Amino acid sequence: MVETRCRRRACAGFTMIEVLVTLFVIALGLLGLATLQSRIHQAELEAYNRAQALLLLDAIVNRINVNRATAPCYAITTNVGTPYLGVPDAGHAGAITCSGYGDANTQQLAVNDLDEWDRVSQGTTELVGATAVGTALGARGCISFDPATSTYTVVVAWQGISDTSAPSVSCGNNLYGAETRRRVVWTTLRIATLL
Numbered sequence: 001m002v003e004t005r006c007r008r009r010a011c012a013g014f015t016m017i018e019v020l021v022t023l024f025v026i027a028l029g030l031l032g033l034a035t036l037q038s039r040i041h042q043a044e045l046e047a048y049n050r051a052q053a054l055l056l057l058d059a060i061v062n063r064i065n066v067n068r069a070t071a072p073c074y075a076i077t078t079n080v081g082t083p084y085l086g087v088p089d090a091g092h093a094g095a096i097t098c099s100g101y102g103d104a105n106t107q108q109l110a111v112n113d114l115d116e117w118d119r120v121s122q123g124t125t126e127l128v129g130a131t132a133v134g135t136a137l138g139a140r141g142c143i144s145f146d147p148a149t150s151t152y153t154v155v156v157a158w159q160g161i162s163d164t165s166a167p168s169v170s171c172g173n174n175l176y177g178a179e180t181r182r183r184v185v186w187t188t189l190r191i192a193t194l195l
Helices: 014-066 068-074 104-122
Strands: 140-146 151-159 182-189
Touching: 014 068, 014 104, 014 140, 014 151, 014 182, 068 104, 104 140
Parallel strands: none
Antiparallel strands: 140 151, 151 182
16 A cells, blocks of 8 residues: 655655745736736826826817917917917916907907917816816827918927827927927818908
8 A cells, every 4th residue: 555645754844835836927917917907007097197188288279269260369479389378487488468359358368269279278166186187197288380381289288297209390399308299189280361
């Protein structure tokens, strides 16, 4: 008769090794889960910022379309991406003025639209304590006009969470650390001449 039982000395510690291997595998799984959760959180923040930037972009494009007679007053940015609205730093546009287009009412409407877009870009419409959190991270808005093509380019730039490729549109250049962290959404707009 062959004895199938192991001797006490030969089997000692076998259960301990199994427990340690199991704990190691569980620890690796939990580490992978934590990494996945971190990446999901980053993707969620990126998506939130992009959604906020698209809302900003859509809002000002609609306001320009409504106030067509004074559309040139909205073009506050040169082709190098300054000045801009949003984060109040050295490249910020400051006080907005408008003259030479439309009438006094449409000029004031353009100034009001740009002032409102500036406040919304800074996130001041939603506060947590004293911190403005109601927009994309570090949002800056640029509106430029190209007389050769009669088109307006509206751009919203913000701070990304992780590195991607550098955008080709000028707005907020070199203001977010590496250019691979600067995110932009933009559209072009041509004002039709209605007769």
